[in-house]
Amino acid sequence: MLDRKRFARFGALITSTLGIQMPQSKLPLLENRLRGRLRQLGMATLDEYEAYLFHSPNAADEMVHFCDVVTTNKTDFFREPQHFKYLSGTALPTLMAEHRRPVTKLWCCGCSSGQEAYTLAMVASEFAGDNAGFEFSILATDISTRVLQQAATAIYSEALIEPISAEMRRKYLMRSKDRGRGLVRIRPEVRKTVRFGRLNLMDHSYGRRELFEVIFFRNVMIYFDRATQEAVVNRLAERLAPGGYLFIGLSESSVGMRVPLTAVAPSVLRRME
Numbered sequence: 001m002l003d004r005k006r007f008a009r010f011g012a013l014i015t016s017t018l019g020i021q022m023p024q025s026k027l028p029l030l031e032n033r034l035r036g037r038l039r040q041l042g043m044a045t046l047d048e049y050e051a052y053l054f055h056s057p058n059a060a061d062e063m064v065h066f067c068d069v070v071t072t073n074k075t076d077f078f079r080e081p082q083h084f085k086y087l088s089g090t091a092l093p094t095l096m097a098e099h100r101r102p103v104t105k106l107w108c109c110g111c112s113s114g115q116e117a118y119t120l121a122m123v124a125s126e127f128a129g130d131n132a133g134f135e136f137s138i139l140a141t142d143i144s145t146r147v148l149q150q151a152a153t154a155i156y157s158e159a160l161i162e163p164i165s166a167e168m169r170r171k172y173l174m175r176s177k178d179r180g181r182g183l184v185r186i187r188p189e190v191r192k193t194v195r196f197g198r199l200n201l202m203d204h205s206y207g208r209r210e211l212f213e214v215i216f217f218r219n220v221m222i223y224f225d226r227a228t229q230e231a232v233v234n235r236l237a238e239r240l241a242p243g244g245y246l247f248i249g250l251s252e253s254s255v256g257m258r259v260p261l262t263a264v265a266p267s268v269l270r271r272m273e
């Protein structure tokens with residue numbers, strides 16, 4: 001049983017480490033997810049698990065698994081499709097017309113199991129096919145090692161590829177030789193345009209001072225409180241090249257945030273200079 005006091009301790013750890021808000025209503029969800037982790041570890045009680053997570057020599061390693069357990073990783077190919085239309089119809093042509101840099105860099109943060117990053121790769125590949133001289137690279141990051149491993153293998157069930165057009169499936173996906181398994185894999189030429197890495201958006205600095213023309217940061221900050229959202233968006237804005245675009249989720253908002261960005265379309269912000 002996850003009682004209220006223990007929930008408060010786990011919740012405080014989750015909020016301080018990951019930024020994720022933990023209202024009381026999430027108690028049953030957390031309890032359920034921890035039960036699965038206890039089973040994996042062969043532990044009988046939450047007492048034992050709490051001591052392991054907070055005080056054992058394995059605490060740092062367990063924190064990695066704990067992040068896997070507590071994050072919500074729902075995603076899809078071509079989720080919120082209007083953003084991909086905006087990307088190929090407006091953002092990339094604008095960046096190209098302004099002759100910003102030889103290689104357009106895209107960053108998918110909170111990439112989950114890779115569908116968003118590979119959607120970006122397919123859309124950018126299509127754009128490159130129509131626009132000679134356009135080159136791109138994609139960085140995709142998440143806090144959860146479990147989803148990052150899935151993303152790197154790039155194998156998905158056929159049910160998940162429904163949002164991808166038939167033409168793009170033919171170009172960018174391979175079917176498993178064993179048809180009965182119902183699996184597809186992203187083709188190597190698309191896979192090689194994406195590199196995956198683990199990054200906690202709560203970190204005070206995001207490592208190398210690489211700049212990006214496009215950042216997708218969608219359906220992640222919905223779990224953060226307002227102050228954390230504003231701090232993260234400001235840190236991401238620092239990593240946008242001048243003229244770069246930040247995409248946030250369609251149900252997320254930057255209204256009222258003090259950020260050096262201008263709204264240019266629904267849930268699309270731009271760093272003007």
Ligand SMILES: C[S@@+](CC[C@H](N)C(=O)[O-])C[C@H]1O[C@@H](n2cnc3c(N)ncnc32)[C@H](O)[C@@H]1O
Nearest residue numbers: 018071073074075110112143144200201218219
């Ligand atoms: C709901 S998924 C969104 C996936 C994708 N961006 C989309 O819109 O389909 C949210 C992702 O954010 C990640 N996440 C949550 N907190 C994070 C943090 N502090 N740092 C990095 N990633 C985080 C989760 O692991 C999860 O994979």
